[in-house]
Amino acid sequence: MSGGRLSMESGGGAASTPRTLPYYVAFSQLLGLTVVAMTGAWLGLYRGGIAWESALQFNVHPLCMVIGLVFLQGDALLVYRVFRNEAKRTTKVLHGVLHVFALIIALVGLVAVFDYHKKNGYADLYSLHSWCGILVFVLYFVQWIVGFSFFLFPGASFSLRSRYRPQHVFFGATIFLLSVGTALLGLKEALLFKLGADYSKFEPEGVLANTLGLLLVCFGGVVPYILTRAEWKRPSQAEEQALSMDFKTLTEGDSPSSQ
Amino acid sequence: MSGGRLSMESGGGAASTPRTLPYYVAFSQLLGLTVVAMTGAWLGLYRGGIAWESALQFNVHPLCMVIGLVFLQGDALLVYRVFRNEAKRTTKVLHGVLHVFALIIALVGLVAVFDYHKKNGYADLYSLHSWCGILVFVLYFVQWIVGFSFFLFPGASFSLRSRYRPQHVFFGATIFLLSVGTALLGLKEALLFKLGADYSKFEPEGVLANTLGLLLVCFGGVVPYILTRAEWKRPSQAEEQALSMDFKTLTEGDSPSSQ
Numbered sequence A, B: 001m002s003g004g005r006l007s008m009e010s011g012g013g014a015a016s017t018p019r020t021l022p023y024y025v026a027f028s029q030l031l032g033l034t035v036v037a038m039t040g041a042w043l044g045l046y047r048g049g050i051a052w053e054s055a056l057q058f059n060v061h062p063l064c065m066v067i068g069l070v071f072l073q074g075d076a077l078l079v080y081r082v083f084r085n086e087a088k089r090t091t092k093v094l095h096g097v098l099h100v101f102a103l104i105i106a107l108v109g110l111v112a113v114f115d116y117h118k119k120n121g122y123a124d125l126y127s128l129h130s131w132c133g134i135l136v137f138v139l140y141f142v143q144w145i146v147g148f149s150f151f152l153f154p155g156a157s158f159s160l161r162s163r164y165r166p167q168h169v170f171f172g173a174t175i176f177l178l179s180v181g182t183a184l185l186g187l188k189e190a191l192l193f194k195l196g197a198d199y200s201k202f203e204p205e206g207v208l209a210n211t212l213g214l215l216l217v218c219f220g221g222v223v224p225y226i227l228t229r230a231e232w233k234r235p236s237q238a239e240e241q242a243l244s245m246d247f248k249t250l251t252e253g254d255s256p257s258s259q
Helices: A004-010 A021-046 A055-082 A088-120 A128-152 A158-201 A204-228 A238-252 B004-010 B021-046 B055-082 B088-120 B128-152 B158-201 B204-228 B238-252
Strands: none
Touching: A021 A055, A021 A204, A055 A088, A055 A158, A055 A204, A088 A128, A128 A158, A128 B158, A128 B204, A158 A204, A158 B128, A158 B158, A158 B204, A204 B128, A204 B158, B021 B055, B021 B204, B055 B088, B055 B158, B055 B204, B088 B128, B128 B158, B158 B204
16 A cells, blocks of 8 residues: 555556566466365265256355356456556456356356245245345446446546546455355355254365365455555556546646656 | 555645545444444343353353454554544554454453353364454464564564555455454354254344344445545654655655655
């Protein structure tokens, strides 16, 4: 945070990638893929696998949510650091495309659980997991609409975008972290429903799922770590320089030629 | 984030408080106190209240954790925004004092649950809630030791402090959010153990606890929101200006008189 000025100052220079950033990104991807694989392994080994037209339909829910709202959503946030020297427009489109995939996969996961509940006569939306999940969906939907209108729709002015950007970044990170938290609650619920008192006997399923939970926590920590390093922020490109000058002129009264 | 430069530029001016900050702080305190009161109400109404030397000893655990690791820890992070015009030393000591209270109260809560498990012959540390809780304690302990050595012990140099500060801030926010997440897992565990299948019947206890969970999520969102607003950051005071000049000189080669 204190390096905010530094990153903006050095942003005008030649395109370059900070030395350690690729290692952190590689680590985040390894973590994210391990989380997805381990969710699959948990469902395959202890829950009978996945199928839509059977009692296994429920299992579509955790897998889709982990792929969509955790892994892909996390990666959608990271594109501005991974492709920090690409044109802003390209990165923005990739950010949007990853969020489209995340949303579609999450919707499949949502339909799976409601359909499963309906077929089995189970009550909907009674648990803290489901309340948090609905909150995630509402926030994600609003973020989608507002983000699209400000950043992909060509109408919004530079100064409007620059004022909205910090809010978009904050709520993006919040929705991602709330998705991770909701996944943990769901995992815990699935364990307690099935294992009950056996959970305390260190059953292999419990140990596997707890490890999966900790890996989810780590993924939920590494993504914001990469996002918040001031020295890893995107260097300002031509399009953004115009914006930052506009912003500076408005707020500081500086000459636009100072950068 | 993009306003980082702005906040540093305007930091040299007269002491002032941003117009809307007090409302957000007041809202965070209202939320935090409601969370504490509601935890007490939940334990009082549905769990028989609190006592150390009885079966009610368990109930000491959630109350202490919510007061210590959620409410007081959150407030410890906020002191740099609430007392943004006080001397840095005063604010730092207050930050430390709040963390001392948070740690002591959390330790009482930790002893309560281990002692309760021991008296009743229950297994320890088998659940995802307990694994996350231990992770929180380890991180909190390390953060305490490192933070104390760098910021309260007079030996560390300005440049060392300025390099460690963003890490301290990031891990402080991470530990706080992980504490909130762990509290949600614990709440969920307590509900499923007691209510079981009745949870799906919208029992009053379930609805109250779910609401408490959502309020915990809100508190866990408002605190980082206040912390990350660039325009609400602490204005640089005399002590910090020396530091920021030292930092600027090292990294940019600017003249120290430029601010």
